[in-house]
Amino acid sequence: MKQTVLTVENVIKRFPGTVALKGVSFELHAQEILALAGENGAGKSTLMKILSGIYPHREYEGKITLNGKECQFTGTAMAENAGIAMIYQELNMELDLSVAENIVLGKYPRTKWGSIDWKQVREEAEKTLGQVGLHLDTGTIVRNLNPSMQQLVSIARALYRKPRVLILDEPTSVLTEREAQKLMEIIRKLKNDGISCIYISHKLDEIFELCDRVVVFRDGEKISEHQKALGYDSSRLIEDMIGRRLVAMYPKRAAQIGEEILRVEHFQAPHPFAYGKNIIEDVSFSLKRGEILGLAGLVGAGRSELVSAIFGAIPKTHGSVYLEGQEIQIREPYEAIRYGFGFLSEDRKKNGYVWCMNIRENMTLVTLRSMVKRLFVNAREEEAQAEEYFQRLKVKAPGLETMITSLSGGNQQKVILAKWLMGNIRILMLDEPTRGIDVGTKSEIYKLMQELTENGISIIMISSEMSELLTMCDRIIVLGKGIVQREFARGEADEVRLLQASSCT
Amino acid sequence: MKVKNTGIHPLKDRQKRVVTGRPHGHKFTNWFLCKPESGIILILILFVLFATIVNPSFLSYRNVINISRASGFTLIGVVGMAMILIIGGLDLSIGSVYALAALICGMGMTAWGLPIPVAILLGLFTGLVCGAINGLLVVYTDIPAMIATLGMQYIARGLVSVLTKGVPIYPLPDAFVQIESTRLAGSIPIVVPFSIILAIMAHLILSKTVFGRSVYAIGGNQEAARISGINLRKTKMTIYILMGGLASLAGILMASRLGSAEPSTGAGLEMKVICAAVIGGISVSGGMGTMFGAMLGAFFMEALTNSLTVMKISVYWQNVVFGIVLLLSVLLDQYKRAMLRRNSIKTS
Numbered sequence: 001m002k003q004t005v006l007t008v009e010n011v012i013k014r015f016p017g018t019v020a021l022k023g024v025s026f027e028l029h030a031q032e033i034l035a036l037a038g039e040n041g042a043g044k045s046t047l048m049k050i051l052s053g054i055y056p057h058r059e060y061e062g063k064i065t066l067n068g069k070e071c072q073f074t075g076t077a078m079a080e081n082a083g084i085a086m087i088y089q090e091l092n093m094e095l096d097l098s099v100a101e102n103i104v105l106g107k108y109p110r111t112k113w114g115s116i117d118w119k120q121v122r123e124e125a126e127k128t129l130g131q132v133g134l135h136l137d138t139g140t141i142v143r144n145l146n147p148s149m150q151q152l153v154s155i156a157r158a159l160y161r162k163p164r165v166l167i168l169d170e171p172t173s174v175l176t177e178r179e180a181q182k183l184m185e186i187i188r189k190l191k192n193d194g195i196s197c198i199y200i201s202h203k204l205d206e207i208f209e210l211c212d213r214v215v216v217f218r219d220g221e222k223i224s225e226h227q228k229a230l231g232y233d234s235s236r237l238i239e240d241m242i243g244r245r246l247v248a249m250y251p252k253r254a255a256q257i258g259e260e261i262l263r264v265e266h267f268q269a270p271h272p273f274a275y276g277k278n279i280i281e282d283v284s285f286s287l288k289r290g291e292i293l294g295l296a297g298l299v300g301a302g303r304s305e306l307v308s309a310i311f312g313a314i315p316k317t318h319g320s321v322y323l324e325g326q327e328i329q330i331r332e333p334y335e336a337i338r339y340g341f342g343f344l345s346e347d348r349k350k351n352g353y354v355w356c357m358n359i360r361e362n363m364t365l366v367t368l369r370s371m372v373k374r375l376f377v378n379a380r381e382e383e384a385q386a387e388e389y390f391q392r393l394k395v396k397a398p399g400l401e402t403m404i405t406s407l408s409g410g411n412q413q414k415v416i417l418a419k420w421l422m423g424n425i426r427i428l429m430l431d432e433p434t435r436g437i438d439v440g441t442k443s444e445i446y447k448l449m450q451e452l453t454e455n456g457i458s459i460i461m462i463s464s465e466m467s468e469l470l471t472m473c474d475r476i477i478v479l480g481k482g483i484v485q486r487e488f489a490r491g492e493a494d495e496v497r498l499l500q501a502s503s504c505t
Numbered sequence: 506m507k508v509k510n511t512g513i514h515p516l517k518d519r520q521k522r523v524v525t526g527r528p529h530g531h532k533f534t535n536w537f538l539c540k541p542e543s544g545i546i547l548i549l550i551l552f553v554l555f556a557t558i559v560n561p562s563f564l565s566y567r568n569v570i571n572i573s574r575a576s577g578f579t580l581i582g583v584v585g586m587a588m589i590l591i592i593g594g595l596d597l598s599i600g601s602v603y604a605l606a607a608l609i610c611g612m613g614m615t616a617w618g619l620p621i622p623v624a625i626l627l628g629l630f631t632g633l634v635c636g637a638i639n640g641l642l643v644v645y646t647d648i649p650a651m652i653a654t655l656g657m658q659y660i661a662r663g664l665v666s667v668l669t670k671g672v673p674i675y676p677l678p679d680a681f682v683q684i685e686s687t688r689l690a691g692s693i694p695i696v697v698p699f700s701i702i703l704a705i706m707a708h709l710i711l712s713k714t715v716f717g718r719s720v721y722a723i724g725g726n727q728e729a730a731r732i733s734g735i736n737l738r739k740t741k742m743t744i745y746i747l748m749g750g751l752a753s754l755a756g757i758l759m760a761s762r763l764g765s766a767e768p769s770t771g772a773g774l775e776m777k778v779i780c781a782a783v784i785g786g787i788s789v790s791g792g793m794g795t796m797f798g799a800m801l802g803a804f805f806m807e808a809l810t811n812s813l814t815v816m817k818i819s820v821y822w823q824n825v826v827f828g829i830v831l832l833l834s835v836l837l838d839q840y841k842r843a844m845l846r847r848n849s850i851k852t853s
Contacts, residue, residue: 313732337734351728356792357721365722365733368715376713419733 002029005196006051006084006165011062013046013055020046022220023062028165033187033197035207038217038241044200047217048167051198052086053079067164077106085158086167093142093154100125100138103157128156131193132186147274148179155186159195166190167198172206173300176277177481184210202298204503208232216240238499242466250446250471253490255453257474258289260325262427262458267319269302269309278317279305281482287427287460290453294473295462298502301479303462304346307429311336311343313351337366342420344413346431346462352416353404360386360400362415367422389418394444410441417448428452429460434468446472466495480504542798544837545785548830549805556812563812570692575807577696580800581755582778583785584700584707585748587799589650590782591711592744593724593791597654598639599752600774601661604767606632606753608665611674611766614681621681628757629750635661636749640742658775665768675765685761696758701800703751708796720744724791780827781806784834788842 006028013021021043028034036044049055051064053073064071066082073079079086093102100121109120125138134152142150151171158166168187172180187197187210199211207214214226216237223240226232269280279302287293295303309316312330321328323339330336333343345351353362363386364371371381386400393414397407404412413433420428430449434442449459449472463469469476476493478485478501486501537543556563582599589596610628613619619627635657642653676682687695711717719740722730731737760766785802787794809830813823 311732332736333732334734334736343732345732351726351732354722354725354729354792356725361718361721365718365730365735368718372715376709377715377718379713 002032004028005030005032005067007063007065008047008051009063009065011047011050011060011064013043013050013060020220021050021060024217024220024222026215026222026225028196028198030196031191031194032213033191033199033211035211035214036198036200036217037202037204037207037214037237042217042241043220044217045169046220048086048169048198048200051079051084051165051167052076053084080161080163083162083164084167085161085163085165086169087151087154087158087171088169093150093157095143096141098139098141099129099136099145099153102142102153103128103138103160105157107161124160125156128160129153131159131190132156133182133189147277148175148183151175151179151183152186159190163195165196165198167200169200170202170300171199172201172203180206202503204234204237204500208234218243234500235496238496242495242499250443251450253292253450253472253474255290255292255450255474257291258456260286261289261323262287263322263325264310265320265322267306267309267321268317269305269314269319270317271302272305272314278482280309280479283319283479283482283484285477285484285487287458289458290456291475292449292453292459292461292473294469294476295460295479296466296469296476296498296502297479297485299464301502302482303479304431306479307343307431307460307462308345311341311429313343313345337423340424340426342366342423342425342428344416344420344428344430344433346435348409348412348416353412355405356403358401358403359390359395359397359407359415362404363389363418363422366419370423385422386418389422393418393421393448410437413437413441413445417445421452425457427458427460429462431462432464433461434463434465466498469498470495478502542786542795542801544834545798545801545805548784548834549801549808552805552808552812556808556816560812560815563815568811568815570694572804572808572811573697574694575811576804577694577700578755578759579778579781579807580700580704580803581696581751581758582774583781583799583803584703584796585744585751586775586778587782587785587787587794587796588707588711588720588744589748590779590787590789591724591791591794592720592741593727594643594741594744595650595654595779596639596745596748597651597775598635598657598661599748599778600771601658601665602632602635602749602752603756603759603771603774604665604769605635605661605756607756607760607766607770608668608674608768610757611677611760612668614678615674621678624681625757629753632749632751632753632756633746634749636746636752637742639749640745643745644738644741662772669766669768671768673765673767677760677764677766681761682764683761685758696762699758704796704800711796716740716743721792724788724793726792777806778803780831783838784830786834786838788838789835790842793838793841 004027008027009025010023011021011025012019012023024043024047036047038044046055050060053076056074057072066084071082073082094105097105103125104121109117109124111117122138129135129138132152132155134149134156136149142153145153171183175183184206187199191197199207201207212228214232214237216223216226218241226237263286265284267280267283268278271277271279283306285293295306297303305314308314310321310330312332312335321330328339330339336343349355354365360383364382367385368377368382371378371385383400390400395411395414397411404415407415433445437445453459461469461473470493474490476488476498478488478498480502481504485504488497553564562568586596586599606628609631610624613624613627614621639654639657642648643650685694685696689695689698711720719730719735722733722735723737723740727737756771759770763770781802782794782799783789783802784805785794785800786798809826810823813826
């Protein structure tokens with residue numbers, strides 16, 4: 001039948017404590033676009049790192065064959081020379097070099113004197129750019145290009161190395177719909193030119209449109225294979241991706257949901273990497289007293305940016321926020337706090353805690369102002385308040401004066417939560433509150449959320465863990481492509497529907 | 506530890522836990538090293554012993570008074586610089602601002618015929634304005650503090666040259682010169698208690714007020730501080746303005762001591778003051794250090810200068826010694842940070 005270009009046989013990759021790939025085998029045919037699908041942590045990127053030489057030979061078990069020859073890569077350069085080129089999710093280019101230089105970087109054409117042949121550099125660059133349908137001055141500095149052009153340049157860079165196999169990892173995450181369409185066309189053209197592609201994406205609609213075959217991964221194993229010729233079944237595929245999971249640590253969700261407290265209208269927030277673009281295009285939603293509202297969506301859907309912009313942590317582009325029917329202006333977090341907002345950010349280390357402070361100081365960061373007695377902070381009161389929350393949240397540490405860096409992730413998270421709970425918050429926004437936290441602490445955080453809503457506090461929760469969203473939230477909004485894709489009431493959604501809505505199918 | 510919910514009074518329980526949280530006697534060395542002032546105390550004790558053995562007159566009353574007087578001037582700058590470093594900033598302009606403020610004050614009294622208090626206020630105002638400009642540049646533009654304040658350093662020093670054309674303003678009125686030569690209890694120069702009072706006030710602000718806590722929080726993690734509702738702009742502006750005010754205060758006092766406003770005065774002051782603060786345990790990367798340590802740092806710098814002179818070591822060698830001491834204290838700071846990061850320090 002079809003000629004096989006790349007064969008992966010029984011590849012096992014172990015990390016200390018876990019096995020990331022548990023004996024994976026698949027093959028890639030000539031002139032084929034193969035999709036790898038699976039949730040985060042399924043082992044897709046580990047496999048790609050093996051193929052592109054980042055994890056060198058002998059750090060894994062198994063056999064990789066390219067064009068009938070066994071590959072034993074010791075580095076990325078060797079993989080590139082053998083004919084495997086990879087385009088990474090994050091654009092990694094030399095921003096201050098020209099387009100031409102980025103394309104030929106590390107593989108400069110030389111003159112007979114051994115110096116760089118600049119004329120040929122330009123010609124080669126123009127030729128490869130032509131292959132991706134991009135016509136621009138090759139002397140342009142890459143920093144001045146928009147992200148989609150940068151993406152195309154990085155593909156040109158890969159093509160310059162004349163690969164047999166091109167691996168694309170989430171190539172459309174920074175692109176708009178139209179740009180993504182254009183990119184897919186280019187990939188199809190490359191396929192006709194004889195290049196095989198491995199395409200990694202969370203976006204199922206793209207996969208269905210573009211790819212000839214889909215291999216599904218879960219927990220380091222290949223679960224199933226789906227052929228385009230036989231027709232794709234999106235719910236089967238998603239089931240294969242998520243599997244069946246047990247749920248037994250959630251509290252019974254029962255809160256009195258009151259009248260509307262917060263309304264967000266036509267919100268727009270800027271893209272964190274792509275200058276001048278919006279990651280949130282037009283989002284409106286409302287939140288009721290005592291309600292837990294879930295924000296679902298893929299990585300890069302702009303969930304964090306939406307709540308950060310509401311809180312004033314990043315500037316919004318456009319949009320209005322109404323608190324109990326009154327329009328409010330929030331430009332900086334301290335203004336949001338005055339209105340009763342709390343915000344548990346996604347990255348504890350980056351903007352959650354102050355690493356050189358102890359538990360007590362981190363806990364009282366928000367509310368210290370209220371503990372002032374005649375100019376000075378009342379140390380007694382500060383300690384008493386910190387102690388109260390230390391007990392209530394069951395922080396496991398020797399004492400209040402313990403440095404926050406010596407705590408486990410879960411306990412750090414509790415301290416940061418305490419910081420917000422001490423104040424008079426009405427709306428608490430939680431961005432991935434249980435990421436990287438052990439099961440026991442997770443369960444405690446869920447119980448706490450339940451308690452808070454019983455006291456009339458409203459919660460917006462971002463989570464990538466679907467079981468968490470489905471069991472804790474009264475309502476779930478799915479974000480995708482900058483807008484609200486769907487809204488589910490409690491009980492309406494299941495994992496399949498949620499993932500379908502997230503991947504915009 | 507297991508937390509029981511058995512009706513134990515939280516405060517009683519706390520006392521128990523705080524005790525268990527602190528390291529015990531055998532960990533004294535560890536505990537001491539973790540104190541921000543540990544480095545400077547150690548260095549200071551060793552140094553005083555050494556200097557006294559080499560030259561017993563080092564610890565004579567007269568010499569100690571001399572050192573204290575010089576330290577007083579440095580300390581005024583160190584008070585501001587310590588706060589700037591803790592908030593994660595830097596001010597390289599203080600030496601020039603010091604000179605400019607002294608000059609404006611001097612010219613006010615002589616050329617413009619202003620009453621002494623008005624001239625002093627005018628000098629202070631000059632410093633506050635310079636500090637405010639530094640603050641505006643740092644807070645509202647993306648210019649790094651080092652560059653913004655370097656610009657101010659040149660501008661202020663340039664203005665001094667423009668105004669004086671290199672000639673000192675001399676003589677200054679007697680009543681003005683009297684200010685610095687006031688002696689308390691017969692022999693203590695006024696600048697000593699004055700600077701110590703400033704340091705104590707700064708210490709109280711840093712350790713006991715919301716503002717002080719904000720300064721540490723911003724220096725430790727600016728984004729976390731902002732998310733926690735701390736007004737970055739206001740806090741930073743205040744600190745830079747304060748620094749400008751303190752630099753001008755020191756400059757005016759020095760003019761009173763010298764009896765003239767010298768165009769070259771204060772050159773290199775910023776480096777000396779940063780050096781003193783860092784030796785005193787203020788972290789150059791922000792977030793850590795105490796005013797007490799910085800004060801000892803200021804005293805150490807002047808004691809070192811004095812002893813090198815007393816020991817008849819060439820002035821040329823003094824800078825070499827300063828450099829070595831500075832590097833050693835920064836190394837200690839790095840070590841402490843690494844320990845914190847490695848989670849081995851459990852008490853603050």
